[in-house]
Amino acid sequence: MRSDLPGHRHEWLDDDAGPVVRPYTLTGGRVRSCADGFDLVAYVLASPNPDLGAYPELHPEHRLLVELAGQGTPVVELAADLDLAVGVVRVLLGDLLTRGLVAVQQPPRATYLPDNDILKAVVDGLRAL
Amino acid sequence: MDSVRYDAERQGSRIPIALKILIAGGFGAGKTTLVSALSEVRPLQTEEILTGAGADTDDLSGVEGKSTTTVAMDFGRITINDDLQLYLFGTPGQDRFWFLWDELAFGALGAVVLADTRRLADCFPSIDYFEQRGVPFVVGVNCFDGSQRFSLEAVRRALDLDPDVPMVLCDARDRQSGKAVLISLVEHVARQRGEPVPAA
Ligand SMILES: Nc1nc2c(ncn2[C@@H]2O[C@H](COP(=O)(O)OP(=O)(O)OP(=O)(O)O)[C@@H](O)[C@H]2O)c(=O)[nH]1
Numbered sequence: 001m002r003s004d005l006p007g008h009r010h011e012w013l014d015d016d017a018g019p020v021v022r023p024y025t026l027t028g029g030r031v032r033s034c035a036d037g038f039d040l041v042a043y044v045l046a047s048p049n050p051d052l053g054a055y056p057e058l059h060p061e062h063r064l065l066v067e068l069a070g071q072g073t074p075v076v077e078l079a080a081d082l083d084l085a086v087g088v089v090r091v092l093l094g095d096l097l098t099r100g101l102v103a104v105q106q107p108p109r110a111t112y113l114p115d116n117d118i119l120k121a122v123v124d125g126l127r128a129l
Numbered sequence: 130m131d132s133v134r135y136d137a138e139r140q141g142s143r144i145p146i147a148l149k150i151l152i153a154g155g156f157g158a159g160k161t162t163l164v165s166a167l168s169e170v171r172p173l174q175t176e177e178i179l180t181g182a183g184a185d186t187d188d189l190s191g192v193e194g195k196s197t198t199t200v201a202m203d204f205g206r207i208t209i210n211d212d213l214q215l216y217l218f219g220t221p222g223q224d225r226f227w228f229l230w231d232e233l234a235f236g237a238l239g240a241v242v243l244a245d246t247r248r249l250a251d252c253f254p255s256i257d258y259f260e261q262r263g264v265p266f267v268v269g270v271n272c273f274d275g276s277q278r279f280s281l282e283a284v285r286r287a288l289d290l291d292p293d294v295p296m297v298l299c300d301a302r303d304r305q306s307g308k309a310v311l312i313s314l315v316e317h318v319a320r321q322r323g324e325p326v327p328a329a
């Protein structure tokens with residue numbers, strides 16, 4: 001992480017934008033958008049017996065992700081647990097997905113509205129909190 | 130209830146349905162406070178990366194050569210039951226981070242717009258955003274100490290809100306108050322279901 005990159009400041013970067021960093025080093029500069037999958041609340045589930053030894057190219061962060069996703073974990077929680085930006089986690093998850101080490105369960109699509117049973121369950125659940 | 134679960138049940142894990150709710154509003158309106166008051170987990174933050182590309186162009190190649198910066202997003206979780214989780218996301222306050230909103234709003238159940246009566250105009254952009262995208266929302270009128278009391282009707286007029294958009298007085302620091310705002314949102318979503326879904 002670097003906070004003092006010379007020269008390259010964009011005019012829209014200021015104190016509100018936080019430190020200037022280069023976290024994509026971990027991903028070799030690759031980026032990935034939510035259009036590729038991995039919605040913030042998509043569930044990631046590690047494969048039953050992932051053979052991580054077969055993939056020496058993977059980073060420790062990849063291995064941690066597989067561990068954390070053992071029981072099924074949403075993307076946003078993985079990012080928080082690893083203290084990595086969501087965009088970075090998406091790239092790493094993509095690597096794991098292509099190697100069959102994780103599966104992804106996307107949330108319902110944008111056009112989907114939960115049925116009334118679900119909405120009622122949410123209201124009841126909130127009332128009971 | 131199978132309809133409340135994804136079909137995929139692997140390794141005996143049950144994958145719950147995760148519903149997204151956005152907490153929006155102007156700078157300092159109480160978004161972080163509300164997410165923290167409602168979340169069952171320690172207030173969490175996650176970061177999203179901004180690149181020069183994100184702001185100006187859609188060319189995403191060669192990021193390694195560009196300065197990037199991060200913007201923090203608040204998020205919190207409320208477990209409703211084994212099959213249902215609510216995720217709350219506080220939207221970044223500054224307008225220029227709005228391209229992140231598209232991702233946050235994608236598939237969201239709905240939104241809470243926090244209005245600070247001392248600076249009502251600050252929440253106009255949030256309201257415009259959700260109206261334009263057809264995302265159901267409610268307005269939480271956050272009662273800051275020492276702020277002048279307005280009637281909800283006066284605030285509704287000032288915000289030029291549709292009559293069917295619910296408004297709730299709230300204190301973002303108070304969990305019960307926050308719960309009431311979420312309940313009014315979910316009930317609003319349920320009412321909208323009764324009507325034909327407008328073309329997106
Ligand atoms: N009296 C009162 N104070 C509040 C309320 N909500 C938030 N505050 C205070 O207002 C300040 C700003 O609240 P935040 O939750 O940080 O606001 P925010 O919307 O996250 O702000 P940004 O992320 O900077 O846009 C904090 O000091 C809160 O303690 C409220 O309902 N009543």
Ligand SMILES: [Mg+2]
Pocket residue numbers: 160161162203219
């Ligand atoms: Mg905040």
